[in-house]
Amino acid sequence: MNLFTDLRGVVLDALDQMTQAGELPAGLDYANVAVEPPRDPAHGDLATNAAMVLAKPAAMKPRELAEKLAARLTDPRIEKAEIAGPGFLNLRLSPSVWQDIVATAIRAGNDFGRSTFGQGERVNVEFVSANPTGPMHVGHVRGAVFGDALANLLAFSGHDVTREYYINDGGAQVDVLARSAYERYREANGLAPEIREGLYPGDYLIPVGEALREKYGGSLLDRPESDWLDEIRDFATEAMMQVIRADLAALGVRMDVYSSEKALYGTGRIEAAIARLDSLGLIYRGVLEPPKGKLPEDWEAREQLLFRSSAHGDDVDRPIQKSDGAWTYFAPDIAYHWDKIDRGFDQLIDVFGADHGGYVKRMKAAVRALSDGRVPLDIKLVQLVRLYRNGEPFKMSKRAGTFVTLRDVVQEAGADVTRFIMLTRKNDAALDFDFARVLEQSRDNPVWYVQYASARVHSVLRRAAEAGIDVSDDALLSADLTAISHQAELDLARKVAEWPRLVEIAARAHEPHRVAFFLYDIASDLHSLWNRGNDDPSLRFLQDGSAATSQAKIALVRAVGVVISSGLAILGVTPVEEMR
Known part of the structure; x- marks a missing residue:
């Protein structure tokens, strides 16, 4: 039940009555009529802008x-x-409205707030997609958490969601991986590795080298690169993907589909995608303008095969094939997105790192052209994570060679803490992650504050049961909820009522951080009511000598617990039942 949607319907019905009575002209557009919480709660429970948005077209004050x-x-x-x-x-x-909301939340349980807003629309969320050249680093953590929480949010709001990982295994970086793994293979055979500049120096390739020795013995030693490059590239790539899958599992992330860039080559799929654009008059041979600013020393104007992406919102046209006939990195990405369109998705979402900002317009242009504008593509850029310990920058990991790994973060902070903190800022804002602060027990630590509220809910239920009060959902639903009457209690019930609306707003905007913010707010309201009960016994959840009144107040607590549990599930965080 979305109270705001329901009462918006009441407002629209009243407007229709006014039209039938000749008080309003026919044909008014109600699209911008809203019913929402007022900015100042003192002004009322809800507010509508109907008169403001309809006055001018209705020629009325x-x-x-x-x-x-x-x-x-x-x-x-x-x-x-x-x-x-x-x-x-x-x-x-x-007040009965807010009392009824409490019953509605309990009755619906973890489905409270779940909606049909998405109408079964098929959405593909592609996220992480890290190069399979090593373990995932802290930057990937945020993208993984954001993408997974967004997928959860969209599924909760009625979308049919597919989580997808695009394996970038078709570029030069996997050749570098193969050469790096070969040096670790030599090391496993008792030779000194030559980790020259440009290779991956991390210790994480030592087990890969040992596995190669177990498979090949010393048979690849002193063989030319052409004899072993392809085989070791495939072996090392699969080994790194096993590491990445394990890293994702440690963070609580699962993928529905793993797609391979390499699988696009030699199958005609890239050529078919480019032919599709060519049939639309969007492929031509030409020479690009030189880069703005200082020219690179190696700049040379060359005729290339270009995609007329500027016809679909990009700033300039983009090369898809080099002068030597090789595809640019953009060409297989075009083919990959065409494959997603061809699989019947109604909407595509890509989650990219902050360094991909220049890639947004060209990719949107390609999808718009390939789908005739039918399939929208939303690209969410995830900003950097800065790691600290007690306010000091966190040192890099020697094991990884150049970066802090995802596993480092999860092992130290825990998956639940890591996930929640990664969603305490909007995706396009930088985020500071201080290992000391995210584990402290204070209101300044949002994950602890929300989990403390979850623990308090369970504490109330346990204490009531120990006192002989029936706190089953059936018993709470049978309670006289008019005992929820104090303004502070009604305000908390009002917050519960906002949850379905918040879910829809967050899903529409593709902003799962709104869920984290909301959970902090409702936790704050619960803690505030708890603290007021210390001074005012009538606000305590357990009322001495009155099981009936206690059940009504416990019903309010249970409704808050429903929201916290559902919200944490969207974030991929397990609610706690007691604090340790």
């Missing part, structure tokens, strides 16, 4: 329209409709 609308809002849930400012309409609802 906003306050005049608001007065007529208020007179027709006779729904029993609306106790009062007050005109504010130039024509906003503030609505005050009956």
